[in-house]
Amino acid sequence: MTPEEWSALLLSLRVALWSMAIMLVPGIACAALLARKKFPGKVILDAAIHLPLVLPPVVVGYVLLLSLGRHGWLGGWLYNSLHIEIAFTWKAAAIASAVMGFPLLVRAVRLAMELVDPRLEQAARTLGARPWRVFATITLPLALPGVLTGMVLAFARSLGEFGATITFAGNIEGVSRTLPSAIYTYTQVPGGDGPAMRLMLISIALSFAALIASELCSRWLTRRIGAAS
């Protein structure tokens, strides 16, 4: 593999891991809200979270560019007061991936949380556990297989994210050229078939490994948790 191909692979992994790190806490929080709470505007929140799933990725990327770009309302403030530049860096790729993967994570976690027996949470409350402790010791651990599934789905989505990334982060070699961008680029130049093929195989292998790992993990967790009742 050439240094360019290596850099694309490592960048993709870095972007995917960071995107997961960004979305994990808000994802679990949103899932918990949707699974356990009743509040006005719940439908709106639900729809907003799912929007990236149905919008063209380019639109998502463009919205991010408009808000977080150097001339955007948030990006401008970040650049002027904190000298943080996001658009057209690897950070932008991570954010784009996070936004695109977010609904997948939330859906999986929410589903798992809805399956947690609320009677166990009640029992914990009668034992003196505050709401946050009930969540941390009962709801979240019992929903862990779902959290794992959601993370893997989001991770895989991130490895494959193209449209939003190229719009918001660009396709700059060594900066924002992730695996899909690299493959796309190689297919556009003469003699790029070999590298494109190699990167394609790597993509498939990575995603495949992630899915299998998650399945094994989730089985082990379910066995640990579920067999009881």
Added chain:
Amino acid sequence: MAYPADRRCVVIKADVHLARDGFTLDVQFQADGPVLGVFGPSGAGKTTLINLIAGLEQPQRGSITLGTQPLFDSTQNVNVPTHRRRVGVVFQEHRLFPHYSVTGNLLYAARGGGGELDRIVALLKLVPLLSRRINQLSGGERQRIALGRALLSKPQLLLLDEPLASLDLRLRRQIIPYLRRVRDELRVPIVYVSHDLTEILQLTDQLLIIERGRSVGCGRYGEIVHTDAVLSVVHDRGMNNVLAARVIEHKADDGVSVLEIGPSEQGGPTGRLFAPLCAAEVGATVSISIRPWDIALAAAPVSGVSILNQVRGTVQRCTGHERRMLVDVNIGAPLIVEISRRSATTLNIQAGTPIVCLIKSHSVQYVGAPSLGSVS
């Protein structure tokens, strides 16, 4: 120990109203004994009442007071959240946390450190269970762990919501002695909910009777049963006499065991009873039940009958209800006897009359496992 020192104080007082689709709960009661039994047919609102006391549901209006502390008061806008009520609950289903070990479950709410754990483990005989996983426990063992877990949260009040309902008869009998131990040794006030009157009477004679969401009676069983409202609820749902008795001797050849009942709390006389031969050791305390209609009354001892038990007592009270009469007889323990109006008239039964209770030995049934004794 943080348990109330004087368990005869007013422990819980409630006056609650809750209406939801097709069901209204309107219950007032006040309990001051060590154990309050809540009895009612299925669907009467017993579990809802438990949930209200535990704070898992809120009444639309009313108040609930535990000791002197208001837990809920709609007029004062008081609603203490469940986790600060210090009300332990053992639910119908064990509700143990599947992802925790047995010890992890026990320690989930533990207050008071390891000494307290050792004490509860000894009291409920949990040692052999500690190393097991939740899914390796039997139903009865799970309920014992659930009981231990609730006790380790040092509750001010323990709510038991049909904790034996999911168990078969044999297991039920094994658990009741543990509940008695909790009652006698930990001195935690208990609200015990069941649709099995005999089960409740093994623990207490202080009852709250609810039917279709309403309280129809609250007080000592022997007293409230004389009201028509209570009698109509309990009569065909296992109305019974439950007594504690000590095994005096076994007469294997005669097929009987000799039991001693009483002395009553009033310090009355003790009586001896012949009962079917049992396996309990001599000296053990057993719970026995005698149906009120399986007891006959006589003005004087009768000779030439097969009935083995002729127990002397005094009529305490006598009330008429449609076709039947209920007679309270003190034979060292209070006994409720049901006879026809005609019999009552013939015998001229009144409060204060000395009387003989005729009880066939085989009308005496054993209803629980022998007591465990006390933990030193």
